[in-house]
Amino acid sequence: MDKYRLVVNPYDIEKWVNNMASQGWHLKKFTWIRFTFERGEPGSYIYRHDELERFGGASYEDEYLEFLKSSGIEQVDRSGNFVFFRKPANDGPFELYSDKKNKIRKLSQKISLLLSLILLNLIIGVIGLSGILSVQAIDWIKLSMNITNILVVVLFSIPLIKLMRVRNNLKKDLDLFTD
Amino acid sequence: MTQEHPPLTEGVYYILLALFDARHGYGIMQLVEEMSNGRVRLGAGTIYGAIKTLLERGWIEALDGDGRKKEYIITESGKKVIGYEILRLRELFDNGIRITKEDGTNG
Numbered sequence: 001m002d003k004y005r006l007v008v009n010p011y012d013i014e015k016w017v018n019n020m021a022s023q024g025w026h027l028k029k030f031t032w033i034r035f036t037f038e039r040g041e042p043g044s045y046i047y048r049h050d051e052l053e054r055f056g057g058a059s060y061e062d063e064y065l066e067f068l069k070s071s072g073i074e075q076v077d078r079s080g081n082f083v084f085f086r087k088p089a090n091d092g093p094f095e096l097y098s099d100k101k102n103k104i105r106k107l108s109q110k111i112s113l114l115l116s117l118i119l120l121n122l123i124i125g126v127i128g129l130s131g132i133l134s135v136q137a138i139d140w141i142k143l144s145m146n147i148t149n150i151l152v153v154v155l156f157s158i159p160l161i162k163l164m165r166v167r168n169n170l171k172k173d174l175d176l177f178t179d
Numbered sequence: 180m181t182q183e184h185p186p187l188t189e190g191v192y193y194i195l196l197a198l199f200d201a202r203h204g205y206g207i208m209q210l211v212e213e214m215s216n217g218r219v220r221l222g223a224g225t226i227y228g229a230i231k232t233l234l235e236r237g238w239i240e241a242l243d244g245d246g247r248k249k250e251y252i253i254t255e256s257g258k259k260v261i262g263y264e265i266l267r268l269r270e271l272f273d274n275g276i277r278i279t280k281e282d283g284t285n286g
């Protein structure tokens with residue numbers, strides 16, 4: 001079975017993939033937007049995602065993936081630097097990152113990426129729209145492009161706010177507790 | 180922190196202790212869980228990141244092995260760091276016991 005989701009907030013996707021697993025649909029492969037599931041025993045696996053460092057180098061990646069494998073973690077599929085892993089639920093709780101600082105760092109990377117995307121679209125959209133509306137004859141192609149810019153801003157703002165909230169809660173925890 | 184020997188995270192403290200004998204990543208994970216009676220369950224990603232940083236610091240070193248499953252062991256400077264940490268923990272422990280005893284909270 002194929003399902004389509006845009007990966008903006010990876011934590012939401014992870015939750016969704018685990019939800020599917022608890023209903024007996026196990027993730028088999030995925031690309032940017034298409035997720036393929038196959039029938040299996042409900043809740044037999046726990047799924048976790050990771051985003052490999054883009055500039056960590058090939059040996060870093062190999063070593064890390066090998067390391068996870070030797071820890072009994074199975075790689076489900078990978079698309080770019082986005083990877084899904086799974087572990088049998090019988091093995092007990094499964095988290096790739098047990099410390100908050102790592103989680104905060106990964107969230108911050110995602111947040112700055114989203115933020116720059118939003119700002120870029122906002123600037124192009126606003127400049128474009130003000131240019132179009134100031135002339136008499138409206139260029140419909142340009143107008144629809146700039147409206148798309150603004151739509152992107154609105155659409156991506158929701159996951160951005162969610163991610164920032166998650167990060168703030170983690171940071172508050174760090175005020176009281178070490179990792 | 181402006182201390183000369185800042186506190187270690189619980190994870191790093193236990194990883195260093197686990198490496199008084201040579202171990203690979205999964206071995207560290209298992210021993211730490213066992214030592215802490217299942218309380219501390221380190222994620223594989225967290226252990227991997229910590230190992231990388233500890234190697235950079237020279238607190239642990241990799242042993243030449245068959246390559247695939249690398250084993251690590253604590254170095255002399257790593258042992259020093261553990262020594263300071265134990266002193267710090269003792270200070271915390273002693274002060275905690277002393278004050279709660281005076282108060283009667285600690286029986």
